[in-house]
Amino acid sequence: xxxxxxxxxxxxxxxxxxxxxxxxxxxxxxxxxxxxxxxxxxxxxxxxxxxxxxxxxxxxxxxxxxxxxxxxxxxxxxxxxxxxxxxxxxxxxxxxxxxxxxxxxxxxxxxxxxxxxxxxxxxxxxxxxxxxxxxxxxxxxxxxxxxxxxxxxxxxxxxxxxxxxxxxxxxxxxxxxxxxxxxxxxxxxxxxxxxxxxxxxxxxxxxxxxxxxxxxxxxxxxxxxxxxxxxxx
Amino acid sequence: xxxxxxxxxxxxxxxxxxxxxxxxxxxxxxxxxxxxxxxxxxxxxxxxxxxxxxxxxxxxxxxxxxxxxxxxxxxxxxxxxxxxxxxxxxxxxxxxxxxxxxxxxxxxxxxxxxxxxxxxxxxxxxxxxxxxxxxxxxxxxxxxxxxxxxxxxxxxxxxxxxxxxxxxxxxxxxxxxxxxxxxxxxxxxxxxxxxxxxxxxxxxxxxxxxxxxxxxxxxxxxxxxxxxxxxxxxxxxxxxxxxxxxxxxxxxxxxxxxxxxxxxxxxxxxxxxxxxxxxxxxxxxxxxxxxxxxxxxxxxxxxxxxxxxxxxxxxxxxxxxxxxxxxx
Numbered sequence: 001x002x003x004x005x006x007x008x009x010x011x012x013x014x015x016x017x018x019x020x021x022x023x024x025x026x027x028x029x030x031x032x033x034x035x036x037x038x039x040x041x042x043x044x045x046x047x048x049x050x051x052x053x054x055x056x057x058x059x060x061x062x063x064x065x066x067x068x069x070x071x072x073x074x075x076x077x078x079x080x081x082x083x084x085x086x087x088x089x090x091x092x093x094x095x096x097x098x099x100x101x102x103x104x105x106x107x108x109x110x111x112x113x114x115x116x117x118x119x120x121x122x123x124x125x126x127x128x129x130x131x132x133x134x135x136x137x138x139x140x141x142x143x144x145x146x147x148x149x150x151x152x153x154x155x156x157x158x159x160x161x162x163x164x165x166x167x168x169x170x171x172x173x174x175x176x177x178x179x180x181x182x183x184x185x186x187x188x189x190x191x192x193x194x195x196x197x198x199x200x201x202x203x204x205x206x207x208x209x210x211x212x213x214x215x216x217x218x219x220x221x222x223x224x225x226x227x228x229x230x231x232x233x
Numbered sequence: 234x235x236x237x238x239x240x241x242x243x244x245x246x247x248x249x250x251x252x253x254x255x256x257x258x259x260x261x262x263x264x265x266x267x268x269x270x271x272x273x274x275x276x277x278x279x280x281x282x283x284x285x286x287x288x289x290x291x292x293x294x295x296x297x298x299x300x301x302x303x304x305x306x307x308x309x310x311x312x313x314x315x316x317x318x319x320x321x322x323x324x325x326x327x328x329x330x331x332x333x334x335x336x337x338x339x340x341x342x343x344x345x346x347x348x349x350x351x352x353x354x355x356x357x358x359x360x361x362x363x364x365x366x367x368x369x370x371x372x373x374x375x376x377x378x379x380x381x382x383x384x385x386x387x388x389x390x391x392x393x394x395x396x397x398x399x400x401x402x403x404x405x406x407x408x409x410x411x412x413x414x415x416x417x418x419x420x421x422x423x424x425x426x427x428x429x430x431x432x433x434x435x436x437x438x439x440x441x442x443x444x445x446x447x448x449x450x451x452x453x454x455x456x457x458x459x460x461x462x463x464x465x466x467x468x469x470x471x472x473x474x475x476x477x478x479x480x481x482x483x484x485x486x487x488x489x490x491x492x493x494x495x496x497x498x499x500x501x502x503x504x505x506x507x508x509x510x511x512x513x514x515x516x517x518x519x520x521x522x523x524x525x526x527x528x529x530x531x532x533x534x535x536x537x538x539x540x541x542x543x544x545x546x547x548x549x550x551x552x553x554x555x556x557x558x559x560x561x
Contacts, residue, residue: 050437073443085438087431098431101424102443150443 001026001154001185002047007055009042009209016042017053018209024154029186031196031217033230034206040189041082043206044158047187048072048079059154074102078152082159082189084143088132092123095131095142099149109149116145119178137168144175154185161192173199193230197221205230256395261518262511263393267402267471269510270409274464275487276494276502277416278457284497285433285453287353291360292340294484295367296333296458300465301475302375304329305382318385322470329462336367337458338451346447364484371477382473405467412460413503419456420499429453433497482534486513489541495554504552513537 002024009017017039024030032040046053049069057065059075067075078099087095096116100109117124120141126134131142140160147155160176161169173195180186180199190196197203197217205213205226213226220226275297282290304325311321344363348356386404390397420426428449431439436446468483469475486509494505517533544551 048441050441068445069440070443070445073441079441081438081441085435085441087434087438089434090427090430094427094430097424098427098439098442098444101428146442 001028001060002187003056003058003061004043004047005056005058007043007046007053007057009039009046009051009053016209017046019055020206020209020211022204022211024185024187026153026185027183028202029180029200030188031193031200031203032187032189032206033191033193033196033203033220035230036191038206039209040206041158042209044079044156044187044189045081048077048156050079050081073150073152076151076153077156078147078150078154079156080140080143080147080158080160082162084136084139086131086134086139086142086146089130091128092131092134092142093127095146096123096149099146102150112149112151116148119148120145120175135168137164137172140164140168140172141175144172144179148179152184154187155179157186157188157190159189159191161190161195169195193226194221252395257518258515259394260396261514263396263398263402265511265514266507267405267510268514269490269507270406271464271467271471271483271506272487272490272510273503273506274409274412274460274467275483276490276506277413277499278461279488279491280494280496280499280502281429281453281457283491284499285429285450286345286356288345288356289360289488289496290340290345290454290457291357291484291488292344292363292367293457293461294480294482294487295364295371296336296340296461296480297465297468297483297487298371298475298477298480299336299367300329300333300462301469301479302371302380302465302477303332304462304466305380305469305475306375308383308385312383312385318383319387322385322466326463326466329466330459333458333462333465334455337454337461341451341454346450364481368477368480375477377477379474379476380469382469382475384473386470401470405471408463409467412463416456416460417499425449425452486534486537489537489544492551493540493544495551498551498553501551501553508552509537509540512540 002022004020004022007017007020008015020043022043032043034040042051045051047057049064049067049072055065056063059077062075064072064075087098090098093113096113100112103109122138123141123145126138131139134142144160157176160172164172169192177199186200188196188200197220200217203215203217203220204211205220213220215223275293278293278296279290282288282293307328308321308325311324340363344359345356348359387400390399420429428439428444431442432444432446432449440446468479487506490505490509491502492505493509494501494503513533513536516536517530520528520530520532
């Protein structure tokens with residue numbers, strides 16, 4: 001599904017991502033874990049063409065590293081950005097409609113909005129409210145719901161737990177768990193390694209801009225080094 | 234025979250003064266509404282571009298001028314055809330609109346897009362440069378003379394008390410109101426309007442949604458320039474003249490109107506435009522009386538900029554504006 005080779009990101013003279021290779025198979029759920037500043041978000045942003053980067057990125061065999069960023073969503077690719085990136089001045093409903101921007105099957109869009117509301121009933125209650133007035137957790141739900149509106153085959157989530165209270169984190173992860181049940185491929189960047197690994201099939205540990213370890217999630221959860229470094233044990 | 238007492242004469246005089254005061258007041262408010270409608274249309278162009286790019290397009294006034302002069306040129310060619318006056322003016326307008334749209338599109342493409350990621354002072358200076366270039370090109374093309382707008386539109390005056398409003402003034406106010414309503418509908422109710430608002434707020438995320446932000450920006454310039462064309466024809470018709478430098482002062486005042494309402498805010502541009510028109514008009518009507526004839530109505534321009542200074546000092550975010558964060 002997703003094939004990344006030799007990805008490099010530089011900020012001025014600083015190298016944030018150094019030669020990352022990453023494969024995500026169709027239907028697979030992969031967690032990218034690591035400490036703050038390890039290069040996880042930069043990797044995701046570079047894949048989504050939000051940052052200038054070197055290296056090759058293929059989506060279902062098609063090279064996308066030169067595709068204009070706004071064409072990616074048509075290829076079945078959705079990213080929920082770090083910090084959620086909801087349109088604060090648009091209503092919740094309008095945010096969802098923005099998610100379906102490239103689609104013109106009106107009836108199906110309506111049905112998908114109802115589906116998202118079914119999955120996230122809180123959003124239905126607040127459909128007419130501007131997204132900026134919502135709590136952080138609700139905004140995260142808007143961002144996830146908005147990403148689903150494009151009917152993605154590959155979903156990239158960047159730090160969905162960031163800035164949320166523990167209860168809210170659980171709620172948001174329950175939602176993510178439900179979403180990925182439908183067979184959508186997931187690449188999840190998350191500092192909360194335990195949660196991320198409990199949800200995913202496979203984990204990649206990032207450190208200093210490189211992927212230092214890739215293994216099945218259950219294995220990583222048992223790995224003493226990972227437990228010590230990222231699970232706080 | 235008894236002479237009227239001095240007191241009665243004074244009472245009589247006061248009543249007449251009051252009536253005169255009220256008549257002038259109504260007349261100046263009418264004139265202000267007309268002027269304000271035009272300012273509002275131009276201010277919308279400033280505010281839309283600012284909303285999406287954080288850029289003050291100082292060349293926008295020149296687009297208004299190009300609208301007025303290209304319409305006048307078309308009208309001049311059409312007058313001998315013997316078509317009815319309003320049809321000729323409408324044809325001139327329909328030519329001015331695409332001309333201005335093309336100018337607006339081109340300005341963005343060649344002057345602003347290459348500077349999209351430059352420090353914000355660069356596009357601002359470029360905007361002033363574009364303004365000068367357009368003005369000089371217009372001077373070369375249309376000459377330095379005043380062009381008169383032929384009397385093609387009905388100017389029948391309708392009495393409102395002691396004041397009057399002409400057909401032309403009614404047409405200007407109604408057309409402006411209609412265009413503004415259409416714009417609000419476009420921005421708040423359509424898919425494209427949603428994309429405009431989303432791009433204004435967060436272009437990177439709008440791109441993730443599949444919005445071609447560059448196209449939305451182009452569209453914003455084209456839309457603002459179309460409104461500027463209409464405003465240009467209105468100004469030319471209202472004052473019966475147009476010339477190559479008319480855009481400068483008009484642009485500055487419309488910019489003032491946008492700032493007064495809260496730049497980046499559509500409703501603010503409309504409100505600011507109308508308010509500024511009325512303020513200026515009232516000032517022109519009363520400045521002579523207020524200063525005992527020391528300052529004449531040609532000092533009215535002072536008031537627009539006095540308003541600008543007051544707003545910038547006391548309420549920089551404008552009447553309807555939110556707190557504007559400095560963009561990097």
